[in-house]
Amino acid sequence: MPNRLTVCDLSQLLSRRELSAREATQACLDAIRQRDPLVRAFLHVDEAGALAQADAADAARRRGKSAETHPLLGVPLAIKDVIAVRNQPLTCGSRILAQYIAPYDATVTTALRRAGAVFLGRLNMDEFAMGSSTENSAFGPTRNPWDTTRIPGGSSGGSAAAVAADECSAALGSDTGGSVRLPAAFCGVVGLKPTYGRVSRYGLVAYASSLDQVGLLTKTVQDAALLLETVAGHDPLDSTSVPQPVPPYVAGLDQSVAGLRVGLPREYFVQGGLDPEVRHSVEQAIAQLESLGVKPVEVSLPHTRYALATYYLIAPAEASANLARFDGVRYGLRIDGADPIEMYARTRGAGFGTEVKRRIILGTYALSSGYYDAYYLRAQKVRTLIRQDFLDAFKEVDAVLTPTAPTPPFKLGERLADPLQMYLSDVFTISCNLAGICGLSLPCGFTASPKLPIGMQLLGPPFGEETLLRLGHAFEQSTDWHRHRPPPRTGT
Amino acid sequence: MSAPHVDIHRIARLARLELSPEEETRFGAELGNVLDYIKLLEEVDVRTVEPMAHAVPLSNVTRPDAVRPSLSHAEALNQAPSQSNGLFIVPRIVE
Numbered sequence: 092m093p094n095r096l097t098v099c100d101l102s103q104l105l106s107r108r109e110l111s112a113r114e115a116t117q118a119c120l121d122a123i124r125q126r127d128p129l130v131r132a133f134l135h136v137d138e139a140g141a142l143a144q145a146d147a148a149d150a151a152r153r154r155g156k157s158a159e160t161h162p163l164l165g166v167p168l169a170i171k172d173v174i175a176v177r178n179q180p181l182t183c184g185s186r187i188l189a190q191y192i193a194p195y196d197a198t199v200t201t202a203l204r205r206a207g208a209v210f211l212g213r214l215n216m217d218e219f220a221m222g223s224s225t226e227n228s229a230f231g232p233t234r235n236p237w238d239t240t241r242i243p244g245g246s247s248g249g250s251a252a253a254v255a256a257d258e259c260s261a262a263l264g265s266d267t268g269g270s271v272r273l274p275a276a277f278c279g280v281v282g283l284k285p286t287y288g289r290v291s292r293y294g295l296v297a298y299a300s301s302l303d304q305v306g307l308l309t310k311t312v313q314d315a316a317l318l319l320e321t322v323a324g325h326d327p328l329d330s331t332s333v334p335q336p337v338p339p340y341v342a343g344l345d346q347s348v349a350g351l352r353v354g355l356p357r358e359y360f361v362q363g364g365l366d367p368e369v370r371h372s373v374e375q376a377i378a379q380l381e382s383l384g385v386k387p388v389e390v391s392l393p394h395t396r397y398a399l400a401t402y403y404l405i406a407p408a409e410a411s412a413n414l415a416r417f418d419g420v421r422y423g424l425r426i427d428g429a430d431p432i433e434m435y436a437r438t439r440g441a442g443f444g445t446e447v448k449r450r451i452i453l454g455t456y457a458l459s460s461g462y463y464d465a466y467y468l469r470a471q472k473v474r475t476l477i478r479q480d481f482l483d484a485f486k487e488v489d490a491v492l493t494p495t496a497p498t499p500p501f502k503l504g505e506r507l508a509d510p511l512q513m514y515l516s517d518v519f520t521i522s523c524n525l526a527g528i529c530g531l532s533l534p535c536g537f538t539a540s541p542k543l544p545i546g547m548q549l550l551g552p553p554f555g556e557e558t559l560l561r562l563g564h565a566f567e568q569s570t571d572w573h574r575h576r577p578p579p580r581t582g583t
Numbered sequence: 584m585s586a587p588h589v590d591i592h593r594i595a596r597l598a599r600l601e602l603s604p605e606e607e608t609r610f611g612a613e614l615g616n617v618l619d620y621i622k623l624l625e626e627v628d629v630r631t632v633e634p635m636a637h638a639v640p641l642s643n644v645t646r647p648d649a650v651r652p653s654l655s656h657a658e659a660l661n662q663a664p665s666q667s668n669g670l671f672i673v674p675r676i677v678e
Contacts, residue, residue, distance in 0.1 A: 194658050287638040301637050330644035331637070400621045411598060418599070420671055425664035430674050432599065440601030448600060452610050453617060455598040456589060466621070471634035473627050478635060510613055511620060527638020553638075 094118040095257045095576070098166050098314040105165045106158045112165025115260075116145035116209050119167045123211070123258045126579075131233050132243075132253035134172050135180045136212040141167065144209040151207070162317060164207030169259040171250050172213040173220055174305065175294040176200050179210070183296050184218040184228040184246075187417050187424045187442025197294020198329065199263060199305050199322045206321045211259050215249030218444045219414065220270055220298045222246050223516040226507060227446045234503070235278060236577035238541050241500045244274030244516070250308045251278035255577055261309040261318060267298050268402055269495075269520025271306030272532035276495035276546025279534045279575060281563070283307045283315040286553045287527035288333035290319075291326030299409035300331075302402075302524040311573055312533060312563035316340035319556060335554060343557050344564040349384025351562060353377075353549075354488035358395035359519060366498045372536030372545040373494045376566065380492075383565050388488055392480040397473050398522040403514060404457050404470035405525070410447075411454030417442065449510060478526040485552040490562055493519050495532040495546035523550055531559040534572040544575075589614050 093101060093115040104110040120138055127133050148165035158164055170176055173183050175193035177200070182188045196204065203210075217227035225233040225248025233248040235241040236256040243252040247264030251274030254262050264271040266284035275282025284306045295305055305322065309315045320341060325334040355377065360370070377387050419425035419438030426441045428434035443451070457466040484491060496516060506513040523530040528550055535547040551559040567573050591611045595602045602610065656669060665672040 191662060194654055194662075288641075327646055330646075331639055331641065333639055333641065394627070397624055397627060400623045403617060404621060404624075415599075419664060420673055421659075422662040423664070428674060431676055434674050435599040436596075436601040439599060440603075443600070445606075448602065448606065449610055449613065451598050451600055452591065452594050453614060456594050456614065459594065459597060468634055469624055469627075469629060471636060472629035472632040473624055475632050475635040476627065476629075478638070511616060 092118060092257070094122045094260070096260065097310045098163070098260045098317055099311070101166055101260055102158050102162065102164070105152070112145040112148040112209060113142060115165060116141050116167045116211070119211055119259050122256065126236070126256050127258060129234065129239055130236050130252050130256050130258070131231060132214055132249040132256065132258060133169070134182060134213045134215050134230055134249070137179060137210065141209050141211045148207055148209060156207070161207035162321060163203060165209060166207070166260050167209045167211050168203060169211045169214050169250070169253050169262045170200070171216050171247050171262065171264045173216060173265050173296045174199060174263055176210055180213055181296070182213070182230070183220070184216045184230060185442065185444065185447070186229045187438070189229070189424065191423055195294065198291035198326045200294060202322045214247070214253055214262060217246035217248070218447050219296070219410070220246040220265055220267055221410070221446050221450055223269070223273055223513055224506065225249060225274070226503065227444060229444050232503060235500050237279065237543055238500070241502055241543070242277070244277035244496070244500060246270040247306070247308065248274045251275050251280055251282065254278070254280045254308045254310060257576070261307065261314050264306045264308050265295055266304055266306040266524065267302045267406060268524050269517040271308060272495050272520045272530055272546070272548060273516060275308055275532040277500035277544060279544030279577070281309045281312055281315050281534070281573070282532040283319060283556070284523060284530045285319060285323065285556060286529040288331055289323050289529070289554065289556065291329040291332045293326055293328040297413040299406040300413060301409060302406060312531070312560055312567050313341065313344060315531070316344055316560045316564070338557055340557060340560055344561055346561055347384070348562055348565040350386070351490070351558065352386045352388050352488040353380060353562070354388050354390035354484050354491040356390050356392045356395065356484070356491055356493060358392055359493040364497050364515070365494065368538045369494050369496070369498065369545050373547050376535040376547050377492060379569060380562070380566060383569060385562070390484045390488060390491065392484060392522070394473065394476045394480050395522065398477055398525060399514060399518055401470045401473045401477065401525060402521045403453070404466050405474065407450040407454030408457045408467050409454070411451045411458065414447070414451060474525050477522055481522070481526045481528055481550070482552070489558050490555070491550040493548045493550070495519060495548040499538050499543040499545060519548060528553055529556050529559060531563050533563050533567065534575070536572060537575065589618070
């Protein structure tokens, strides 16, 4: 079952010609056909296109192309429906873009194409990446492959569920407040949010531009390292991408972790609401790392309790500006009106879902005359303090370790009625985006009954991905959490 | 920064966002709750703190002002809800 293989293992089989790209792609398409009617990770499957790309990859290999220069040659991937792939739908999970086709490739898409990847299709998400459960998709929720009565996390819920259900080898997502790491934890896969500026945002539809970053969802840390190596780097088309060399992440994985210092922020472990099974698994993981020679150290991130409030001012404020472009004039839905103002309002009223409207209202309010200083400006100042907390901690430790989420995945519908309750799912992941640092979520255990994945989060300093990946890889090599697979079929 | 009564109707007009009466009522209540929560930030002494707009210490990134290929006219127009003569068509703006 080639769809169950990691990217690295699949790539080796393809290189040795023990398997063709067509077979690998077909195996994913079969898995999608079999499992996705229930999981609903995909919004669009490009079956013919994927097979054509696979055939092209097989032909290229026969002509002498190899994994040396094309590390993803023939590897079937899937992309969150917020990242542009030319001539493919780009809905962002929204009615307002239901018919929209991307006119160009995102820079990350171009990078994956150059590496030889095959694109299977488009993955479900919370509308415009706003949400923690994928229930805010205009096209219906994705379900958690471990228990289809539960949410997969969000906003990259389709990406995490597709990887967990072996419907693709790996996936791209985006992470503005935890949208890659939270679903990774909830679905039992690896999720990497690179440092702000590490990966180009060109072709990633903007939610909150100072926080957004393309992220990776994979079956192993090694796969995350390989994909990061492929997509990272400076891009003249994104002026916030940083001209810093991309280290060989894969080659660095096997360096020893003995002697590395990992900070345990006391604020993350004392806060109420940390599920006892999550706490237990994370404590076991710390002990495991300790047995590998890692030194746990208590650290303090004193402004932690302000992160969520800071985020829910800054992100909606930026979103309210970014989403002004959806006005019914140049593309997307249009609902006619007597004048342009009425047309804009009707189009947006009909095109946006509840959570997007909620955040546009909050953001518009926070930026409106008379409230700007009290809300937005104050939040930007608190953001400085949150970042400084991390920079201070990283003087003492190489990485910070926390649970990824305070609870295991919850039931569909459970938190829809109360926005604040939903926002609290992101309480451990949000600071990373505010601080602009990098974060990695990886499986570290399961709840007893039902069996649901638990994730831990490693946070690193700006451009500290090498250390995170090395720590994560060492942990993975010494445990088997990442090898567990969801039941083949649950519920109906 | 006590959470004041929020005039949702006015905010929605600023955002060019048509809301149903039910949505106005619902968002009004929810926004009140979120703003109550956000009051937490009043505790923080930020008098000497610089605001942070951005995580990357880059500023004024420029590029050569050179002509380069971009979307063609036809590609830029072909997803317009309404177009004619190579232009986007919108409702009448001036009488």
